[in-house]
Amino acid sequence: MSSSSSPRRALLIGAGIGGLTLAIALARRGVTVEVIDISPSRAVAGWGLSLTGPSLRALDALALADECLAAGYGITAISNCDSNGEVRNVIPLPPLLGPNRPSQIGLSRPALYDILREAALAAGVVIHYDRTIDGLHDNGDTVRATLSDGSEHVADIVVGADGVHSRVRSLLGIPSGARYIGQMVWRALVPRPSWATSLHTFAGTGSNAGLVPIADDRAYVFLTENRADPTPIPENTLADGMRELLAPFSGRVAEVRELITDSAVVVRRPVHVVMIEGPWHRGRTVIIGDAAHAPSPQLVSGAALAIEDGVLLAEELTAAADVEKALSAFTQRRLERCRLVVESSIHIADLGRTGRHAEADAVQQRCHRAMAAPA
Ligand SMILES: Cc1cc2nc3c(=O)[nH]c(=O)nc-3n(C[C@H](O)[C@H](O)[C@H](O)COP(=O)(O)OP(=O)(O)OC[C@H]3O[C@@H](n4cnc5c(N)ncnc54)[C@H](O)[C@@H]3O)c2cc1C
Structure with missing residues (x-):
């Protein structure tokens, strides 16, 4: 020093x-x-x-x-989608490490x-x-x-x-x-769907969700649960619980939902x-x-x-x-x-x-x- x-x-x-x-x-x-x-x-x-x-x-x-x-x-853009997975807009992410390296990673x-x-x-x-x-x-x-x-x-x-x-x-x-803001955040590891090459967000009415690729063969799904009771739920019910919250979504999100089967790779945390x-x-x-x-x-x-x-x-x-x-x-x-x-x-x-x-x-x-x- x-x-x-x-x-x-x-x-x-x-x-x-x-x-x-x-x-x-x-x-x-x-x-x-x-x-x-x-x-x-x-x-x-x-x-x-x-x-x-x-x-x-x-x-x-x-x-x-x-x-x-x-x-x-590597991720270079955020694709904001509706609850069917249809893209509403794409936000390019600034390449802060220069043009030859990705803007963001999962x-x-x-x-x-x-x-x-x-x-x-x-x-x-x-x-x-x-x-x-x-x-x-x-x-x-x-x-x-x-x-x-x-x-x-x-x-x-x-x-x-x-x-x-x-x-x-x-x-x-x-x-x-x-301060607990009344929301629980869920994350689940899933196989990466081939179309998931950028960060996707899915805007629902009760909760918001999204998908982030983290490797060629893996991605994680995130979900925000609003007005949620922060009391932990049994760990072996996490996959069922997350699928239930994703039930109102359709299209690509429904496809992703069916990939959430193993509670051991699902987490639910208070915000x-x-x-x-x-x-x-x-x-x-x-x-x-x-x-x-x-x-x-x-x-x-x-x-x-x-x-x-x-x-x-x-x-x-x-x-x-x-x-x-x-x-x-x-x-x-x-x-x-x-x-x-x-x-x-x-x-x-x-x-x-x-x-x-x-x-x-x-x-x-x-x-x-x-x-x-x-x-
Ligand atoms: C579900 C979830 C998803 C998130 N996703 C993202 C994301 O995708 N991208 C992002 O940028 N941020 C994300 N965040 C936020 C991010 O994880 C935190 O902001 C970040 O980890 C903060 O780093 P930290 O070192 O301050 O705390 P932490 O990474 O939480 O580390 C704190 C450490 O302190 C230790 N510790 C706690 N209490 C004590 C104690 N009394 N004595 C000794 N050790 C103690 C803990 O064991 C832990 O190792 C997420 C948060 C949550 C809850």
């Missing part, structure tokens, strides 16, 4: 998308990085993910975009985690699973963290990359504001949004990613924001005279962009709920255009 007051030891809470990205960026700048995660193993689920242009651009800054492109399925979430984890380990990062944080004591020069295995860890900076229900955020006394206004740090501890700003998944930009956070926080920590100045500069640099994405995603969710799909498409386009500008 270039500044003499830059951190030499970092403790990151959360080995998800944002935490691993930051770990790679810091370790490559010479910081000793340890990451802990509450999950007993790699924190993954078997479903797919869309990585937009801004995500790929941020990954490219760490020379990881090409590996992700090779592991996923890929499996485990594939992304494997790439990030391998890069982190190669950079010398130490990752401990099955562990969380119980306490934080900031003495001005360092932070002492008490971990759930009873050990103590002293670091120059602590980062909470521990998701929507962040424990670090509550240890810092930052009110959460995590919680978070937008922390004001500083994301207290002393030498900061929150990033969903812990600070979680959009609803309709804009598929939560991962982009988390990856950008990781890259840019490492940059700020290198540039600033001291850690607290770097953390203030980081929040200031990120706040407006993250607020735009979170607020737009909530707006799109509301418009989709009331069937105003053309307006939702327009908000989506405006937001993707804004996100195309450098972070």
Whole structure:
């Protein structure tokens, strides 16, 4: 690191998308990085993910975009369709990595985690699973963290990359504001239909759905369930439940519906949004990613924001005279962009709920255009 007051030891809470990205960026700048995660193993689920242009651009800054492109399925446009699968409009996606690389990709979430984890380990990062944080004591020069295995860890900076229900955020006394917006998101892995070469959205009356290719032979179906009870349903009924919600759709969507047969590759998650206004740090501890700003998944930009956070926080920590100045500069640099994405995603969710799909498409386009500008 270039500044003499830059951190030499970092403790990151959360080995998800944002935490691993930051770990790679810091370790490559010479910081000793340890990451802990509450999950007993790699924190993954078997479903797919869309990585937009801004995500790929941020990954490219760490020379990881090409590996992700090779592991996923390249996408250059969004085909917005009606509930029969008839195309209403096609939105070209800006090619932020230049004309020779796709604008966006679909890929499996485990594939992304494997790439990030391998890069982190190669950079010398130490990752401990099955562990969380119980306490934080900031003495001005360092932070002492008490971990759930009873050990103590002293670091120059602590980062909470521990998701929507962040424990670090509550240890810092930052009110959460995590809000359930009345929607459940479903995802299912299916064989890729041959016509699915771009991201398709299907506008229904009660729920919206879509299809994203993630490999030559695989795709994922997504579905938004409105006014939904967030109580989990038995895991072995997930495939039936998703097919039932897709029953009002016809044409290509009906074709896709019949491919959802295995509950083991279906997930149903509540949509919680978070937008922390004001500083994301207290002393030498900061929150990033969903812990600070979680959009609803309709804009598929939560991962982009988390990856950008990781890259840019490492940059700020290198540039600033001291850690607290770097953390203030980081929040200031990120706040407006993250607020735009979170607020737009909530707006799109509301418009989709009331069937105003053309307006939702327009908000989506405006937001993707804004996100195309450098972070
Ligand atoms: C169903 C669904 C689909 C989505 N699809 C997309 C998409 O296609 N594209 C997109 O860009 N975004 C998508 N998102 C959003 C995206 O997944 C998140 O924005 C992104 O993962 C945020 O990264 P993060 O590192 O902040 O949090 P996460 O990736 O959630 O990682 C948080 C990590 O912290 C760990 N953790 C949690 N609590 C503790 C604790 N107390 N102690 C230690 N560790 C802890 C967790 O185990 C996890 O590993 C989707 C979200 C959902 C729910």
